[in-house]
Amino acid sequence: MKVVVPKNLSQAGKDYLLTHHFDLITVPDDRQETILKYGQDANGIILMTDPFDNETLKQFPNLKIIARHGVGFDNVDPTFAAKQGVVVTITPTANAATVAETTLAEIFDLSKNLTRVSHEMRLGNFAYKTTHMGFDLNGKTLGVMGYGRIGRIVAQKAEALGMKVLIFDPFIKDSQVGKLVDRDSLISQADIITLHLVVNEQTTHSFGKREFSLMKKTASLVNLGRGALIDETALIKALAEHQIRAAALDVFDAEPLPLSSAFYQLDNVLLTPHIASNTKECMERMAVDSASEVVRVLSGKKAKWAVNQVE
Numbered sequence: 001m002k003v004v005v006p007k008n009l010s011q012a013g014k015d016y017l018l019t020h021h022f023d024l025i026t027v028p029d030d031r032q033e034t035i036l037k038y039g040q041d042a043n044g045i046i047l048m049t050d051p052f053d054n055e056t057l058k059q060f061p062n063l064k065i066i067a068r069h070g071v072g073f074d075n076v077d078p079t080f081a082a083k084q085g086v087v088v089t090i091t092p093t094a095n096a097a098t099v100a101e102t103t104l105a106e107i108f109d110l111s112k113n114l115t116r117v118s119h120e121m122r123l124g125n126f127a128y129k130t131t132h133m134g135f136d137l138n139g140k141t142l143g144v145m146g147y148g149r150i151g152r153i154v155a156q157k158a159e160a161l162g163m164k165v166l167i168f169d170p171f172i173k174d175s176q177v178g179k180l181v182d183r184d185s186l187i188s189q190a191d192i193i194t195l196h197l198v199v200n201e202q203t204t205h206s207f208g209k210r211e212f213s214l215m216k217k218t219a220s221l222v223n224l225g226r227g228a229l230i231d232e233t234a235l236i237k238a239l240a241e242h243q244i245r246a247a248a249l250d251v252f253d254a255e256p257l258p259l260s261s262a263f264y265q266l267d268n269v270l271l272t273p274h275i276a277s278n279t280k281e282c283m284e285r286m287a288v289d290s291a292s293e294v295v296r297v298l299s300g301k302k303a304k305w306a307v308n309q310v311e
């Protein structure tokens with residue numbers, strides 16, 4: 001059995017597959033053209049976040065599983081995959097704590113401007129010593145949109161920091177921490193809004209002009225979920241016109257974020273390249289969890305975290 005693995009897959013995941021006597025096809029990058037070029041006869045693929053479309057999927061005659069290394073599955077079509085007899089799995093428990101930590105790190109950075117000031121200092125600009133003005137998190141309101149595995153941990157940690165937590169999640173009836181509110185109340189009351197929603201028909205580009213006009217002028221937006229949740233053009237306008245204070249973005253509609261993007265010209269946006277789960281420990285957990293899904297499915301067993309159903 002042959003399994004395509006990305007070059008940067010943690011060794012723990014590669015070892016797991018090797019121990020179970022699978023052959024590895026190590027690809028230099030995760031683009032679908034590359035996977036097709038090196039691994040067309042693969043039985044399984046461990047896939048990171050690059051798109052893997054239906055036309056590509058059709059060209060793998062022996063494929064039985066696409067194991068997403070991570071929690072989102074918007075880069076592959078699980079319904080179409082099921083029709084082709086391909087199970088799609090995710091690693092939902094591997095990265096929740098880490099993505100929640102990175103969310104908090106972005107929130108801390110936004111409140112104290114650490115990245116910006118560090119950058120200015122390297123340019124010799126020490127004026128920030130007197131001009132820099134952050135804000136306290138203690139006593140502020142955090143709006144958590146999406147109370148799944150990640151949103152829950154963020155809410156819990158924010159409350160421990162002395163923040164008031166508001167939660168919006170249409171599928172949740174009660175929460176362990178914070179207060180459940182309707183969407184517009186959260187958007188208009190929060191000092192920081194953090195998005196932990198799944199991308200679907202309702203949520204795609206759902207945070208846009210209307211939402212920015214509802215937000216406080218002093219509020220900031222954090223997105224470590226998916227770029228598709230936000231209308232990027234509207235966000236760029238809101239940031240450029242200081243309709244909102246700032247944003248921290250780890251995910252974008254197009255990744256890598258094109259160098260022509262106006263985000264690069266704005267000094268009130270913190271940009272990171274989809275690294276929310278890039279810790280040594282989390283990368284190991286995602287690698288082992290995705291590899292074990294591959295082993296399960298290719299050994300004729302049921303996947304633990306399938307997002308589609310193959311008859």
Ligand SMILES: O=C(O)[C@H](O)COP(=O)(O)O
Pocket residue numbers: 047048049069070071072073095274277286
């Ligand atoms: O492949 C990655 O970049 C990471 O595994 C993150 O994936 P996720 O954003 O779907 O969790």
